[in-house]
Amino acid sequence: MNYGVLLKKTKNVDTRRATRSKEGDAWIYTCIKRNTYFFVAFSVGKWTQETCGRMIEKLSERTEQPSLLAKIEVFTDGNDDYTYVLPDYYADTCIDYGQLVKIREKGRVVRKEKRTIYGNPDHDDIETTDIENYNGILRERIGRLVRKTKCFSKRRWRLECSLQVFQFYWNFINEFKRRKSPAMLEGLTDHLWTWHDFLYCSLTIRIRTPPYV
Numbered sequence: 001m002n003y004g005v006l007l008k009k010t011k012n013v014d015t016r017r018a019t020r021s022k023e024g025d026a027w028i029y030t031c032i033k034r035n036t037y038f039f040v041a042f043s044v045g046k047w048t049q050e051t052c053g054r055m056i057e058k059l060s061e062r063t064e065q066p067s068l069l070a071k072i073e074v075f076t077d078g079n080d081d082y083t084y085v086l087p088d089y090y091a092d093t094c095i096d097y098g099q100l101v102k103i104r105e106k107g108r109v110v111r112k113e114k115r116t117i118y119g120n121p122d123h124d125d126i127e128t129t130d131i132e133n134y135n136g137i138l139r140e141r142i143g144r145l146v147r148k149t150k151c152f153s154k155r156r157w158r159l160e161c162s163l164q165v166f167q168f169y170w171n172f173i174n175e176f177k178r179r180k181s182p183a184m185l186e187g188l189t190d191h192l193w194t195w196h197d198f199l200y201c202s203l204t205i206r207i208r209t210p211p212y213v
Helices: 049-062 081-088 129-141 156-173 195-199
Strands: 002-006 024-033 038-045 072-076 095-105 108-118
Touching (some): 024 049, 024 129, 024 156, 038 049, 072 081, 081 095, 081 108, 129 156
Antiparallel strands (some): 024 038, 095 108
């Protein structure tokens, strides 16, 4: 997860205000695909199962549904939100889920524990280095997420819009490795996009209507 601030710091939020849930600390649940670094999904909100659920829902919509023979692999930190939310979208027979839990003493990491939550993930694969690196990239590239910045978002939807634009840039425009973008590595496009391509892209939306009876 990544961290940001909306409108004001949590300590300055009036708990009696109806808008308190949209002010103060904001957490960003992020999901990338290992190896290609394709930015699959994110959600912004409080550190809750509801915020986590919105991200997992997007993940399930944007990826091929797993099966008993083709399971999905998920690796996270020790946040228990995932433990409760993932079963709402994936059968435990179709997922290999492992957690990397960092044990801290006096604010310092003293050891790491790899835990199997669902299925039978390879313990050598249970690692969160990629997503930790990517969260660092978000902080470097998006001014709203820089620590102690004056550019922090005043509204959640503005932070979400900023992340959506960056998501497209990262997946389709950014040269990730070997002159290829994450989207090219995933086979979703055959070339590096430009901002001109993005701004003038014409989309065709097909709406399926139910047959008349």
